[in-house]
Amino acid sequence: MAKVIIVEDDIELRESLIDYLTQCGHDLQGAGSAIEFYQTLSREEFDVVILDVNLPHYDGLSVAAHLSESSDAAIIVMTVQGAIADRVRGYKAGADLYMVKPVDCEELAAAVVALSKKRRKSDRAPEPGGGVWRLHLSEFQLTAPSGRCVDLTRNEVRVMELVSAQAGAIVSRGDLMQFISKGSIDPDSRALDAAISRLRSKVQAECQATLPLQTVQNAGFVFAGDIRMV
Template sequence: MAEVMLVEDDVALRESMADCLVLLGHTVAEAGSAVELYQLMADKSFDVVVVDINLPHYDGYSITRYLSDQADTGIIITTVRASLEDRVRGYQSGADIYMTKPVEPEELSAAISGLVLKRCVSRTAPIPGTDTATTGEMPGWSYSSTNLELTSPNGRSVRLTRREAMFVDHVVHSRDIVISRGDIIATLGDDTSASSYRKLDSMLCRLRAKTLSHTDLSLPISTVQGVGFSMIAVIAGRG
């Protein structure tokens, strides 16, 4: 799922939360202070850093400002401080998400996964000002259900896993229709649990990254916030 750094000086709370996040599919490292965090980050990068505000020596706001300036990572603040002033200060310091304790592990896990997906999509989105962004269309894509292969307008192809192929095939055959996430999950044969939605988000993130890596073009499938997915290009199906 995600490489997570959990910064919390309450050892019992930190270890409990870390255990829960691991059970929910994440890889978790722990730190009890800014110093420990910076030492660990010297050798390893993380998708998301979850940081408490009330820490020894350097508070969470200081850490958040540092991370937003120095590291390409998502930042989630978790704290007992619930005032408007504190929340505003948290976002101004660079936090992506501000959560008030107590935080349920499932909610934190969902926030982490959503933030990773959002950052992944933003990295692979078409550059504003290009023809794709102007027209909303990238003609020339084709998909082979036989070879499980998606071919871009520049002739480069990307091989799909069977689940990725099922996703792409369903979108291709539902052209001009926004497909709900629930519909996709049913097509993939999964149940409607929260873990299935997380698996779908992770699969799409990997597919976007893989498509960009193999073709130098963004996956021509758009996420419709709060609804589902739709094509932003003509994808011709072939056997």
Template sequence: MSDTARTGLDDDTRPLVALLDDEPEIRRMLVDALEEAGFRIMAFGRAREFEAALKRTTPDVCLVDLGLPDRDGLALVHRLALESGAAIIIISGRAQVQDRVMGLELGADDYIIKPFDPAEVVARIRARLRRPRQDHGRARIARFAGWTADFDRYMLIDHQGREVPFSHAEGEVLRLFLESPRRVISRAQMQESLGGAAGESFDRAMDVRISRLRTKLGEDPRNPRLIKTIYGAGYVFLGEVRWG
């Protein structure tokens, strides 16, 4: 039986996970664990098949190995972050700090180091999906300081109509700021709202996402006017925000 035959596509109510890993044993282990946990699963050993499938359907989560035989894993993660709208979790044997930092900088939501317990992967996926379910019924368009944030398209549009894409991970942080303008948001509040384990890895991920948002909003990194750092306290978004 092929990997893609075990997807459970007859049940559209279950979250869909797209898995890309060239190691058959890891694919089988994760497919079994995710199906037992109640997810639909599409599993692929080659990036070409994975990308073709994503043109036909949109998964809720992408699990992507970096060591791929037919594609640069980091380049694929970056493209997925800009185009797919799915949460992206890297699974990789690359344990160096610089690899984890690069993955987060390119738009991944999480980074799991091999070898891992399948239960940890299931827990991380559930944590990523918890917040999108809470987004149901919330406004999807916000306007501020000459910008429009479209959370359906993962797109920032400036006053001249130019479009700048943002990733799923960046969108979570942006929404948090836009829903609480002119209020200091501490690291602890960010961790509680966005999930993830508190610590250096989470702090680094937030620094990366905020830096990327500032760049996309044309902010001066030495004196940002919208997303201000309050040293020792957190961050504050200073723009006036209108939803809808």
């Protein structure tokens, strides 16, 4: 069973969809406007949000964009606007599924089940260690959230030291190369990319985990995770 809210200003359509999905075994609520939805959202959480685009006060795409940033609820956009450009805008706003009215109730019910299952998988219990990576500077080791450790080379420790100190922020290639080698290596060379590729592969092999050290094209690197230096 999924907890679902339908944000639709057409009362008859809203109530008919609520009735159908309730008969399918889901927990349903309805809202007639974006403001009413936001008021409900401040009190409750939902597995799936079904959004009309043409809503009073705020349009459904702006609501979808807000939801995609602030909630892990699955988003189904439901509208009469079926052009490719409209669909693209919907997906860019954060829709998991874009459905064109008139919507088939059976298809909508199937989508609710599929998206709520995906959400539950993403909500599984966190790994031991609370999702935190730990860099042991003196021991030249990196510990994954699972508790598995990997030994690092001196340069790998230096890479992790700088990106850990600026976790969540982009570290430029030049700054990273200067920190590692005191400027003796050309920051435009591929040596840094090769070193980071080897580091990622080592962590994957030893820790069975993906190192969240991401390449930002034409900018540098960012550690997109929680890490502590100890």
